Amino acid sequence: MNRIEGRFLHSKRQVYEGQGSSPSLKFKVTHLKYRAWKFPNWFLKLFLKSAGLFEQGRKNALDLRLENRVLNVQGLPEELEGLKILFLSDLHFGNELELIEIIVKKFHGIKVDLCLFGGDYQYYRSKSLEPTIEGMKKILSVVNASLGIFAVLGNHDTIELVPELEKMGVRTLMNESILLEKNSLPFYLVGVDDPLYFDFHDVEKAFRNVPDNSFNIFLSHTPDLYKDASEKGADFYLCGHTHHGQIQFPLYGPLFLHSQAPRELGLGEWSYKDMAGFTGPGVGTSGAPVRFRCSPEVTCLELRSSKNS
Numbered sequence: 001m002n003r004i005e006g007r008f009l010h011s012k013r014q015v016y017e018g019q020g021s022s023p024s025l026k027f028k029v030t031h032l033k034y035r036a037w038k039f040p041n042w043f044l045k046l047f048l049k050s051a052g053l054f055e056q057g058r059k060n061a062l063d064l065r066l067e068n069r070v071l072n073v074q075g076l077p078e079e080l081e082g083l084k085i086l087f088l089s090d091l092h093f094g095n096e097l098e099l100i101e102i103i104v105k106k107f108h109g110i111k112v113d114l115c116l117f118g119g120d121y122q123y124y125r126s127k128s129l130e131p132t133i134e135g136m137k138k139i140l141s142v143v144n145a146s147l148g149i150f151a152v153l154g155n156h157d158t159i160e161l162v163p164e165l166e167k168m169g170v171r172t173l174m175n176e177s178i179l180l181e182k183n184s185l186p187f188y189l190v191g192v193d194d195p196l197y198f199d200f201h202d203v204e205k206a207f208r209n210v211p212d213n214s215f216n217i218f219l220s221h222t223p224d225l226y227k228d229a230s231e232k233g234a235d236f237y238l239c240g241h242t243h244h245g246q247i248q249f250p251l252y253g254p255l256f257l258h259s260q261a262p263r264e265l266g267l268g269e270w271s272y273k274d275m276a277g278f279t280g281p282g283v284g285t286s287g288a289p290v291r292f293r294c295s296p297e298v299t300c301l302e303l304r305s306s307k308n309s
């Protein structure tokens with residue numbers, strides 16, 4: 001039996017996924033808010049099509065980059081200097097099937113220490129998991145991560161995906177941590193369930209086995225938990241979800257990031273107090289399947305205690 005099955009979390013989250021009888025008022029309001037976004041997205045698509053910009057937007061959305069980024073992380077132990085993390089988020093299989101082949105071709109043979117997935121594998125919560133399962137299998141066939149492959153769920157993902165991910169060797173962190181080791185130094189990876197739509201994150205619980213002063217990486221779908229994570233002593237916060245707005249305007253940037261976190265925490269590299277952070281632009285799209293001035297990205301992060309080292 002999968003370690004998630006039969007747990008309280010499973011039955012409780014199913015209520016929120018429409019399989020139970022009484023979702024809370026808060027959940028109903030969030031659900032309606034998300035449904036309402038269908039209309040502006042529909043108008044945007046129509047506008048882009050009539051302005052002759054839709055095809056260019058699609059082309060941009062499929063122009064996937066592998067970006068190598070060096071990040072300064074305060075307090076990074078010497079043993080972890082140069083730790084390489086391949087980070088993928090917001091794949092949205094179902095909306096972006098073309099991207100699977102591009103990833104497989106571009107990233108074949110890539111070698112890293114850790115491969116982390118930041119959630120939103122699915123696009124349609126109510127449709128078959130098949131495109132997501134097939135897409136993930138193909139991507140995993142080209143990734144070589146010596147310390148393992150780990151994931152968290154996003155606001156588009158159902159809990160039924162967890163056993164499927166785990167069958168493929170992707171350990172899915174549901175408000176829990178895992179002990180890792182590199183160069184004989186133990187460190188922790190902490191992951192939380194979706195804080196945005198399902199509201200099932202529990203930062204306190206996720207950190208309960210993480211000793212004070214041990215180096216840790218915090219993985220969440222969205223940047224919204226930056227205060228809680230910082231209070232618990234997270235050293236590096238990694239997330240996605242914002243898509244960097246998908247459409248950015250000259251001088252202003254994106255109109256919406258769909259996050260309660262300050263705007264600067266939704267766009268790439270950031271820091272909050274002693275905690276370093278990175279919010280990726282994501283691989284796929286949601287809403288209108290286009291991008292402008294905002295390329296899709298798989299990120300290869302290299303952690304350094306100082307950018308000059």
Ligand SMILES: [Fe+2]
Pocket residue numbers: 120154155156221241242
């Ligand atoms: Fe998301």
